[in-house]
Amino acid sequence: SGESSDEEKKQQYRTVSDSSSEWGKAAAQQAERLKPSLWKRLIEFSTPGNLSVVAGWLIIFALMMYIQSLSQEIKPFDPYEIMGLDYGATPKQVKSAYRKLSLQYHPDKNPDPKAATYFAEFITKAYTALTDEVAKENMEKYGHPDGPQAYTVGIALPAFLFENGKMAPVVLALTVGLGILLPLGLAVCYLMSSSKYTSSNVMTTTIGNYNYLIKPMMTLQRVPEVLVYAGEYLARPVPHSQSAAVLKLASSLRRHYPEVDTKSDGAKKFFERRPSSIVRAHLLLLAQTCREGATVPQPLIQDFHYVLKSSPKLLEELMKVAIRPRSPFGYGFYRPAIGVLEMCQSITQAVSLSVRKQSDKGNTGDAGMASLLQLPHVDTDVTKKLARKKIRGLADLMALSKDERHKALETSGFTTGAVNDLDATLSTVPLISMQVSCKTEGEEDGAIMEGDLVSCKVRVRLNRFGCKEAGGGEGTPPAFAPFYPFPRGETWWIILADVSQNALMAAQKVELEEREYRPLTNQPLALEPKQPSNKANSVKQPKAVQDAKEPSAGAEREESAAQEAGDSETMGDEQELSFKFQAPPPAVYNLSVILVSDFWIGCDKKVHFKLKVGKRTRAEREGRGQALVTTGGPVGSDSEVEDEDDYDSGADEIEDYDSEEEYGTEESGSESDGDGKPVKKKL
Numbered sequence: 166s167g168e169s170s171d172e173e174k175k176q177q178y179r180t181v182s183d184s185s186s187e188w189g190k191a192a193a194q195q196a197e198r199l200k201p202s203l204w205k206r207l208i209e210f211s212t213p214g215n216l217s218v219v220a221g222w223l224i225i226f227a228l229m230m231y232i233q234s235l236s237q238e239i240k241p242f243d244p245y246e247i248m249g250l251d252y253g254a255t256p257k258q259v260k261s262a263y264r265k266l267s268l269q270y271h272p273d274k275n276p277d278p279k280a281a282t283y284f285a286e287f288i289t290k291a292y293t294a295l296t297d298e299v300a301k302e303n304m305e306k307y308g309h310p311d312g313p314q315a316y317t318v319g320i321a322l323p324a325f326l327f328e329n330g331k332m333a334p335v336v337l338a339l340t341v342g343l344g345i346l347l348p349l350g351l352a353v354c355y356l357m358s359s360s361k362y363t364s365s366n367v368m369t370t371t372i373g374n375y376n377y378l379i380k381p382m383m384t385l386q387r388v389p390e391v392l393v394y395a396g397e398y399l400a401r402p403v404p405h406s407q408s409a410a411v412l413k414l415a416s417s418l419r420r421h422y423p424e425v426d427t428k429s430d431g432a433k434k435f436f437e438r439r440p441s442s443i444v445r446a447h448l449l450l451l452a453q454t455c456r457e458g459a460t461v462p463q464p465l466i467q468d469f470h471y472v473l474k475s476s477p478k479l480l481e482e483l484m485k486v487a488i489r490p491r492s493p494f495g496y497g498f499y500r501p502a503i504g505v506l507e508m509c510q511s512i513t514q515a516v517s518l519s520v521r522k523q524s525d526k527g528n529t530g531d532a533g534m535a536s537l538l539q540l541p542h543v544d545t546d547v548t549k550k551l552a553r554k555k556i557r558g559l560a561d562l563m564a565l566s567k568d569e570r571h572k573a574l575e576t577s578g579f580t581t582g583a584v585n586d587l588d589a590t591l592s593t594v595p596l597i598s599m600q601v602s603c604k605t606e607g608e609e610d611g612a613i614m615e616g617d618l619v620s621c622k623v624r625v626r627l628n629r630f631g632c633k634e635a636g637g638g639e640g641t642p643p644a645f646a647p648f649y650p651f652p653r654g655e656t657w658w659i660i661l662a663d664v665s666q667n668a669l670m671a672a673q674k675v676e677l678e679e680r681e682y683r684p685l686t687n688q689p690l691a692l693e694p695k696q697p698s699n700k701a702n703s704v705k706q707p708k709a710v711q712d713a714k715e716p717s718a719g720a721e722r723e724e725s726a727a728q729e730a731g732d733s734e735t736m737g738d739e740q741e742l743s744f745k746f747q748a749p750p751p752a753v754y755n756l757s758v759i760l761v762s763d764f765w766i767g768c769d770k771k772v773h774f775k776l777k778v779g780k781r782t783r784a785e786r787e788g789r790g791q792a793l794v795t796t797g798g799p800v801g802s803d804s805e806v807e808d809e810d811d812y813d814s815g816a817d818e819i820e821d822y823d824s825e826e827e828y829g830t831e832e833s834g835s836e837s838d839g840d841g842k843p844v845k846k847k848l
Contacts, residue, residue, distance in 0.1 A: 182582030186542040187456065189586070192647035199652070244291035244304070256296065263292045367482050370396030375486045381667060383501040386518055388483070388508040393446040395479050401468065403441040410462035411441070414448050421455040421517055446472050455517045456648055473512070474651055477763075480509045481674075484658070488672040494749060497669035499662040506658060509763040514539035515648030516766060533558045536767025539646075541586040542579060550577040559767040563594070563630060590645060592631025595655070595677075597770040600624040600739070601758045605748075614781040617748040621661055623758055624739040627677040646764070655764035659742055663749075664757050670746040678740050751780040 184193040245252055248262045268274055270284035294300045294310035303312045361368055374394040383391065403411065412427065415436075419426035424435055425448065436444055445465070449472045452461055461469045484505045488497035511518060521535045534548045536559035554573050556562050562570060567588075574584050601624075605617045613619055646653060661671040753775060760770040 182585045183542065183580050185580075186583065187544065188541050188647065189583070191456075191459075192541065192586070192645070195645075195647040195650070198650070242290075242310075244294040244310070247287050247291040248295065250295075254295075259292065259295045263288070363482075365478070365482065367478060368396035368400075370399070371479065372482060372486070375483050379483070379486055379498070379501055381498050381500070383498070383504055385504040385507045385511070385521060388501075388504045389447055389450050389518070392476070392479060392483060392508065393443050393450065395446075395475075397475055397479070398446040398472070399440065399442055401442055401471070403445050407445070407464050407468075408441075410464040411445055411448065413462050414452060414460075414465065417457055417460050418448065418451055418455065421457070421519065422451055425451065449473075450476070450512070451518075453515055453648070454511045456515045458515075458648065458650075470650065473649065476512055477509065477653070480505055480512075480763075484672075488660075488669055494668070495747060497672065499660070499664060499667045499669040502658075502660060502669055502672060503759075503761065506761045506763050507766075510766045513646050513649050513653060513764055514766055515646075520545075521766075532767035536560075537562065539766050541590050542583040543587075547577050547579075559594070563591070567634060592629060592634070593645070594630040595762065595765060595768050596628040596630055596633060597760055597768070598626040598628075598739070599758070599760060599770050599772050601772050601774060603774075603776065612779060613748050613776065614779050615748055615751050616781065617778075618745055619748050620743065620745050621671065621758070623659060623742045623760075625677060625742060625760065626680050626739040628680060632681075653764070655762050658761050658763065659744070660759045660761065661744070661746060662757055662759065663754055665755065668749075670749075670756075671744045673742075673744055675742055680738060680740070748778050751778050753777045 181189060181192045181196050183189050245254065248254075248259065248266070250258060250262055254262075266288050267284070270280045270288055272281040272284065275281070275284075290300075290310050294304050297310075300310035304310050307313045361370070363369060363372060371394075374396065375391060378391045378394055380387070415425045415427060419429075423429055424431040426432060427436065435447075439447075445468060449461065449465065449469045452458055452469070453473060458469065484502060487501040487505055490497060507521065508518075510516070511521060516535050516538050520538065521532065523534070534545075534552075534557065537543050537548050537551065537556075538545075540559075540562075551557075551562070551573065554576075556565075556573060562573075565573065571584055574587065579587070601621065603613070603619050603621045605613050606620050657675050657677050659673060659675050660669060662669045754777075756774055756776050758772045758774075762768055
């Protein structure tokens with residue numbers, strides 16, 4: 166079902182009620198491109214691969230028809246049919262038929278050479294087969310009066326090649342060249358070209374550049390500088406005819422990105438210290454994020470589409486580089502991973518990086534003004550008007566009732582059609598509920614010691630805002646991003662990280678399945694009451710890391726209290742995700758499980774929990790003692806991790822990020838253990 170729903174998640178045709186704004190114009194063009202028609206379907210089908218398949222089937226069909234025609238021409242030897250007799254004819258009837266055919270085909274009666282040939286090869290043999298005993302026996306055994314027939318197989322070649330006997334060397338050379346050297350050369354070329362690409366069809370040069378350029382503290386603002394150093398972009402040189410177009414594009418972007426101004430102090434670093442193909446790709450990416458795609462000069466349109474179409478694949482490879490385990494603890498980089506996903510969001514929704522830098526401020530799950538800019542007909546002027554009404558992000562807008570939302574939008578300058586467009590997009594916004602539990606496999610007491618392989622299970626429920634407003638149900642229109650010119654669906658990444666230490670412990674790409682919407686109450690889930698101790702008939706509940714349950718980080722703020730692992734079934738028919746990680750050194754850690762979309766801005770989901778890792782002693786190596794995992798109070802609250810740097814926070818302080826520690830700065834948080842003694846946590 167996951168594969169069958171991939172196409173349903175991609176953008177599809179949707180009507181646009183108001184096409185007067187910048188979003189409306191782009192949406193109308195996108196809707197026209199996505200509008201189904203027979204001609205467009207034929208164009209989409211007419212790819213080189215599909216055409217090759219069709220041509221191959223046509224050739225096979227033609228060969229089958231040709232073979233069928235040959236089979237009709239080549240008939241088996243049937244003496245009765247040749248003589249014009251019925252099966253079981255008497256010898257007298259055979260002789261009578263032979264006389265009649267002799268009068269018609271005998272060379273003395275008919276001078277035509279073809280008649281003589283037919284008489285000798287068919288009529289005479291048929292008469293012999295019906296009158297001679299030996300011929301009858303051969304006919305019964307081998308189907309031919311002359312006995313078994315020899316079959317020869319050969320290659321049909323033109324006769325002129327062998328007329329004078331001097332063409333044999335040419336035939337030999339053609340045979341060796343076409344039969345041996347040509348396939349061998351094609352195989353060598355294929356192997357040489359395939360060695361330049363990975364299994365995901367990305368150049369190995371790209372992976373090498375990303376591994377070299379990525380830094381532990383790289384955030385969203387730095388991602389484009391690394392992304393554009395892909396081998397795919399380097400392999401597309403800039404012709405001299407595009408030089409003026411590149412400068413013109415830079416001039417149109419300087420009001421959004423001052424660093425691309427040719428007269429600024431940073432122009433030398435941006436233009437002169439990098440190859441021209443990298444500069445072009447960087448400018449085209451920036452043009453997409455600030456919605457200047459319509460102003461891209463005509464000579465750069467083809468490159469613009471290539472950059473946009475290849476960016477999701479390259480960003481995914483950059484994400485894999487960011488999450489790759491590194492020494493000394495085998496963890497990846499959290500900040501670069503989040504920055505890559507945010508860059509993918511910005512490209513899809515065409516939201517400026519400078520706007521995200523101003524609005525995020527480490528507030529995950531909302532993203533402030535940037536989350537509003539992905540909605541129809543919303544620009545910076547509209548966000549200022551909405552801010553006066555205390556609507557500063559997507560969550561604030563979705564928290565209003567439908568009537569209150571419509572009133573706020575209309576007073577901000579929205580027409581009735583614009584409100585309908587916004588409602589249509591808002592109905593597809595995802596709502597996430599998530600529950601997390603961690604434990605060590607095979608340990609009944611649930612204790613987690615250093616070096617243990619910890620299993621983390623995440624229960625996720627994906628709904629849509631439209632289903633919530635309707636009071637239930639499932640199934641909504643596909644996501645719609647009009648500024649991205651190619652069909653694109655939403656993808657999710659689940660991440661386990663110690664945010665304050667920039668340590669990414671586990672991450673994987675997941676496909677979420679939609680569930681029927683069920684309203685959630687504001688009441689926190691109560692802990693399971695402790696039963697009286699009775700060793701005879703009681704089952705010991707493990708002290709695992711808490712289970713946490715929340716609605717959506719982008720829309721709903723209800724949060725639940727910590728739970729024991731035995732209460733992890735409270736959500737119902739949610740989708741279960743799981744991954745494993747190695748327990749860090751002994752300490753108390755503030756960890757977070759984060760569910761991030763590469764499509765939506767401000768719809769990420771984060772659940773916080775505390776993990777206490779004990780030190781393994783000799784006694785514990787022989788047999789585990791009591792549990793050492795704490796729940797640490799209510800989870801899912803944004804106030805629980807007060808000093809963590811989320812997403813882009815700290816971007817202003819990392820201009821010289823090369824000097825940072827690999828997994829964070831010298832500062833490290835501390836937690837309190839069960840005796841009230843602070844326990845340092847630093848990865």
